[in-house]
Amino acid sequence: MENILSQVGKKLRESDYKLTPQREEILRVLIENQDKHLSAEEILGLVKEKSPEIGLATVYRTLEILYSLGLVHCMDFGDGRKRYEFELLESKSHQHHHLICLNCGKIEEIEEDLLEELEREVYKNKGFVVTNHQLKIYGFCRNCAPKKEGEI
Ligand SMILES: [Zn+2]
Ligand SMILES: [Zn+2]
Ligand SMILES: [Zn+2]
Missing domain, CATH: 3.30.1490.190 (Ferric-uptake regulator, C-terminal dimerisarion domain)
Structure with missing residues (x-):
């Protein structure tokens, strides 16, 4: 986990983003639930257990950044909700x-x-x-x- 976080932190810094404590909490939830295909609302629910101060806007913003760096997939399975999945992609996979x-x-x-x-x-x-x-x-x-x- 810490290893993945430091890799993501490095990727963020390369693109002039910071791995803030809030972003780190969101990332932990994404990594722990890699195969669950969570929606932003579900991610927020899990993040709030540890960090009640985090809001939906922060979750969306963080997902946007991770998506732009190719670190999360965004999918729609037809239930009207976007679902997110963390994946530390190797360039060819x-x-x-x-x-x-x-x-x-x-x-x-x-x-x-x-x-x-x-x-x-x-x-x-x-x-x-x-x-x-x-x-x-x-x-x-x-x-x-x-x-x-x-x-x-
Ligand atoms: Zn999947
Ligand atoms: Zn079934
Ligand atoms: Zn293929």
């Missing part, structure tokens, strides 16, 4: 994919890229170099999927 359950709203992640072939074809046919992508796959999770006949 692509974002993981998301599986969104249409029944219970659960969001799962697929770590494998699996799009290498598509990326190659796109480059071959269009000359377009893929550097990243956001893939949202809709359907029903293990608990919600209707059991197919004949399946145990």
